Amino acid sequence: MSSTTSATVDSADIVRLILQFCKENSLFRTLQCLQEESRVSLNAVDSLDALLSDVNKGHWDTVLQAVSYLSLPPNVLQDLYSQVVLELAELREVETAHHLLRETAPMNALKQANPERYLRVEALVKKHHFDASEAYEGMSKEKIRGNLAQSISKHVQVAPPSRLLALVGQAMKWQQHVGLLPKNARIDVFRGVAKDAEVEAEMCPTMVARTVKFGSKSHPECVTFSPDGQFCVSGSVDGMVEVWDHQTGTLRKDLQYQDEGSFMMHDKAVIAVAFNKESELLATGSQDGQIKVWRIATGQCARRYEKAHSQGITCITWAKDSSQLLTGSFDFTARVHGIKSGKTLKEFRGHKSYVNSAVYTKDNARIVTASSDSHVIVYDAKTTEIINTITPPPPSHCSSIMDYSVNAAIMAPKIPGYSEHEDLIFVCTRTNTILLMNLAGQVLKSFCSGKRDKGDFVAMTTSPKGEWLYGVAEDNTMYCFSVASGSLEQTLKVAEKEVIGIAHHPSRNVIAGFAGDGSMVFMSDSRSRGEGPDISRSIYVNKDPADTAVGLSPGAQSDDCYEVPQETPPLRKGREQRQSSMSRSRSSRGGDFCCSYLLDSTSSDKS
Incomplete structure (x- = not known):
């Protein structure tokens, strides 16, 4: 026979622990506010x-x-x-x-x-x-x-000093003692997990674990994960920016602003999103050339660039130190914007068509852009001078006199067999082949879908360690390549039509795919499927924003779906066709969330 004992803790004692922590760390304003609101004294x-x-x-x-x-x-x-x-x-x-x-x-x-x-x-x-x-x-x-x-x-x-830290330390030691946490590991105290233990052995996804349905009148235009893996964010054709739980395929209601129906927003379609390295700031770019920088924890707008570009923002990349934003646009240019000054600092010219991607090299010394003009250009990040212009060669079955749009050029993670000091890029052209190249323009390896009919790639991503390369093609299928061998290992259907892109989780074998048919899917291997609850039903949100009740739909299918009400005409599909005008109503989504300028505008930006 076993007996269980339980201990109860008075909520006032928890408040006192926090009050003592505030006092010991000279957080007197916080201490005073907490005492007044909780009516608990230390x-x-x-x-x-x-x-x-x-x-x-x-x-x-x-x-x-x-x-x-x-x-x-x-x-x-x-x-x-x-x-x-x-x-x-x-x-x-x-x-x-x-x-x-x-x-x-x-x-x-x-x-x-x-x-x-x-x-x-x-x-x-x-x-x-x-x-x-x-x-x-x-x-x-x-x-x-x-x-x-x-x-x-x-x-x-x-009371002995530092009671809060002492209790946390004791709890961690006990969890290590009983095997719940590994010893000698960095611990994420808030979530109660070992940070080093989160990274999974890389495997390509084998199934669609969760499906989010945006409804017939909208669709996601961009998706990204935060570097710490806590947030998955989508930008939609209706201007909405929403934060998702990739494990359950539902909106993050632990974020107070989303729970209250106040969402991050743009007036036009959101077509680019990116997190800074610390996962605290989110930059979003819209169809009208506007950029907003948000604090993800509060949903507050920390910086706004009204006319970062004269046309839509196609891509956003943060500098390594989070002091600047690099953006590409339909206006044929890439630009660097200062976070503290709120000003455009540099402009990179040379392309004759849309800039589809722009990234920094690992040392932030150069910038690599890819364009629909069939070229990849390498710039000096300080002087904006062109170092090299690369024209990726087409596959052997394609005509060499035709121009093929370059959908993206991304920096390759460290790849076995290649020098870690050499900057390598994966280049995705509008053909059935993705290339691994160096910045001199030399092709080192190629990855082919093997299909000539609807096998041309529209987007790509890599696994965090660079062991896998993923490309989605016009047939709405994701092709999984082994980077080491170059061979195609697996395929997986992403959407029924008009796939737009994919994004990889930073530490788990989870890939988000999004399409013009209004779907966003989370693909994972069989082990990652067990992360979230097996809902196995469709979930629909009441279209009245004042009513947050969630009900089950009759005759639900096996996939998990979360349908978001929309009332906006869809934007024309395709990366090169996303400049059509669009009007939308905010009335059913809670209105534009309050923007306040929270960053110091007087400080200078790093060059």
């Missing part, structure tokens, strides 16, 4: 002897600061403040004595509860000559201080 000191010693010695500045965190009875506080006022008057600190007399809560309470005593103290302060015998009623200051110390000691608790 009511504890690290050392009672030290507090009583300060009372007996008349160190009133220290005593009053300590008392501000305590919950003492009104009569004790009134006795304390009355004594402090009288001693200040004795020292002829009359102005300070008057301030405490008139502005502090205990003395105002004394004025209401015992006006005669209050008027007596006030009269003693106003006297030009201070009579200690009259003020202290024949007692010595030392005796009165001793009585105050004794009264205070009855109502004050003693």
